[in-house]
Structure formats: C-alpha cells, structure tokens
Amino acid sequence: MGYRVVVAGATGNVGREMLNILAERQFPVDEIAALASRKSLGTEVSFGDTTVKTKDLDTFDFEGWDMALFAVGSDATKKYAPKAAAAGCVVIDNSSLYRYEPDIPLIVPEVNPDAIVHYKNRNIIANPNCSTAQMVVALKPLHDRARIKRVVVSTYQSVSGAGKEGIDELWNQTKGMYVPGQEVEPSKFQKQIAFNVIPHIDVFMEDGSTKEEWKMIAETKKIVDPSIKVTATCVRVPVFVGHSEAVNVETEDFLDEDEARDILRESPGILVVDKRESGGYTTPVECVGDYATFISRIRQDSTVENGLNFWCVSDNLRKGAALNAVQIAELLGNRVLKKG
Numbered sequence: 001m002g003y004r005v006v007v008a009g010a011t012g013n014v015g016r017e018m019l020n021i022l023a024e025r026q027f028p029v030d031e032i033a034a035l036a037s038r039k040s041l042g043t044e045v046s047f048g049d050t051t052v053k054t055k056d057l058d059t060f061d062f063e064g065w066d067m068a069l070f071a072v073g074s075d076a077t078k079k080y081a082p083k084a085a086a087a088g089c090v091v092i093d094n095s096s097l098y099r100y101e102p103d104i105p106l107i108v109p110e111v112n113p114d115a116i117v118h119y120k121n122r123n124i125i126a127n128p129n130c131s132t133a134q135m136v137v138a139l140k141p142l143h144d145r146a147r148i149k150r151v152v153v154s155t156y157q158s159v160s161g162a163g164k165e166g167i168d169e170l171w172n173q174t175k176g177m178y179v180p181g182q183e184v185e186p187s188k189f190q191k192q193i194a195f196n197v198i199p200h201i202d203v204f205m206e207d208g209s210t211k212e213e214w215k216m217i218a219e220t221k222k223i224v225d226p227s228i229k230v231t232a233t234c235v236r237v238p239v240f241v242g243h244s245e246a247v248n249v250e251t252e253d254f255l256d257e258d259e260a261r262d263i264l265r266e267s268p269g270i271l272v273v274d275k276r277e278s279g280g281y282t283t284p285v286e287c288v289g290d291y292a293t294f295i296s297r298i299r300q301d302s303t304v305e306n307g308l309n310f311w312c313v314s315d316n317l318r319k320g321a322a323l324n325a326v327q328i329a330e331l332l333g334n335r336v337l338k339k340g
C-alpha cells in the first residue's frame, strides 16, 4: 500500500521536478494529484511514464490525501496549506512562510532528520531556502568533527531560483542583445541579468543585508546549530540552473584539508570532485539533474587559526527544493506514516 500524494505548483519549476523525482525514486504513490492555479486547469504534466492533468488548487479537497508537497509561493501557501493540514494531509512546504516558526520543523534529511517528529505540531514541515540546503549538507559533517564557529559565504545563484519568470527573463534578454528592437528591460530582476551579476536577492533589511542573506543565517542556525555565526553575500548570476557557493569556515578544533576532504567524501548527499588541476572541480552546468551536493576546491585558509575554504555546487531545483522535499516525504513515510 502506498500514499495519496498531492503536488501543488505542479506547472512550476519546482513542482515539475517534484513529480520527476517522486517517479525516479519510486516513491510509493497510490494516487497523485497535480495542482496549480485555475489558469492551468487541465494542463498536462509528466509523472514517470504517464501524464497527469492539472487540477485547481483553489477547489481541491485535501480530505483523505496523505501528504502535499507545496511549491506555490508564500501567498498561495498561506491560503491553502492550513486547509490541507486541517484536513489531515501533511504539508511539506517550499516557501519561506513557515520556516522560522519555532513549532514547525525545518528539515534537511542528511542533517536533522530527527526533527521530523515535530510535524505533529501543525501537520506542516518546512523545506529550506535553496542556498541553505546545499550549504548545510556540507557544514554538518565538518561541524560534527571540529565545531564550526563562523561561516563566510558568497553565493552565485541561478535564475531558476526566481521561478519560471527568472528563466524567461535571462533567455529573452540574452536573445534580445543580438536582435535589434527585441531588447528586454529588467522586470523580474532589478537590473539586466544577461551578461551581468546582481548582488541583490529578495528585499533589503534594515541592516543593509538582503532577506536572502538573512535566510541563510537564520536557517543554518535552526537546522545545524544556533551557535554558528554566518555572514552571507547572495548574488544572482546568469546561469539557468545550479547554485554555487564559495564557503569559508572557521572551526574550534584544527581540521586539516585532507581530513576534511575524507570526511566530506564519506558524508551523505555529497560528492567530492577535488583535483588540483584544470577542470578538477564542478561547475553549475555539470550538476543539473543530479541529486548530489558537489564539493570542490577544499583548502586550508591560513589567514585564521583554524580556517577552511571550499566550493559547493548543487542543482537548486533538486537539492535546493524538490529533492529535499521528496526526501522529507520519504522520511515521513519511513519513520511516521509507515504505509509504503
């Protein structure tokens, strides 16, 4: 016996990946419902070898459904997730709406799987921000060995992190650079994204940081350890899929770069590609469609007492969103609902 599973936001970047990954990992699905807005009613989306017709989230009855993977943005989540949860359907949400609420577990299964028990509080589980998810997969094993005190991270985030409109804007703007009269003004992004980089994701906070940067700090503390200090600079780059991060960590105990490489190599969800030669590292285009978080360029930072640098790349639509949500669904199934 399997589960009755809902994917809300099934026509979006993340929702489509959720359907792909549920099928790829042979999640025990008895019945699937693909939901989106009314304008997408009847749109066909792929689920394994079959296609499913999209239904309207607004009129959907969640009664009798086991779990709902939400990827519809905060506004729609606010309206519909409580409805699903109240009907007994466990919500696994990709928006930022519930991530910081103390009674809602925020889970990366490789890092804090035991938090799953708290799903009971509100029948809702939160999925982290894409940049946080891949980073904490790498931080956790290093923290367990040498206690991380401080993290300095700079991100290089792809346009798919801003949804379908982000992908369209980079594509159309790039084409428009070559076709007179077809120039595309920025609308999803604050400035031109084609052939450019933008040090601004989400809104500005009072202290001059952006909400995206704040999210990485708050989420790392909630998922790994509140004592870890994090400072982040989040940058949008003209890459379609795949987020990259240059990460610097300071630890309490000395951690040799070779030992760090060995630890990361043995850790769940991580693939180390670290040859000190031309091309001996992973770039975002190479991680697309993969499950792993790729770690490269592991090296000592000798400017501080116990410092380490590394490069971290992952498919933001997968580990940063859909894969992590499906892994949470697997955790929920294996540890709690136990139907599959």
Ligand SMILES: NC(=O)c1ccc[n+]([C@@H]2O[C@H](COP(=O)([O-])OP(=O)(O)OC[C@H]3O[C@@H](n4cnc5c(N)ncnc54)[C@H](OP(=O)(O)O)[C@@H]3O)[C@@H](O)[C@H]2O)c1
Pocket (backbone or CB within 6 Å): 008, 009, 010, 011, 012, 013, 014, 015, 035, 036, 037, 038, 039, 040, 057, 058, 070, 071, 072, 073, 074, 076, 094, 095, 096, 128, 129, 130, 160, 161, 162, 163, 164, 165, 316, 317, 320, 321
């Ligand atoms: N992209 C990433 O890397 C990433 C990573 C982590 C988390 N997330 C989060 O995941 C969510 C979805 O992101 P995305 O990149 O997949 O966005 P997207 O490509 O723009 O897709 C949005 C999806 O939500 C649906 N939707 C929006 N408003 C709705 C409403 N009022 N009622 C019903 N359906 C509605 C859309 O349906 P229609 O097609 O019918 O409009 C579409 O299926 C967001 O909360 C985002 O912050 C994204």
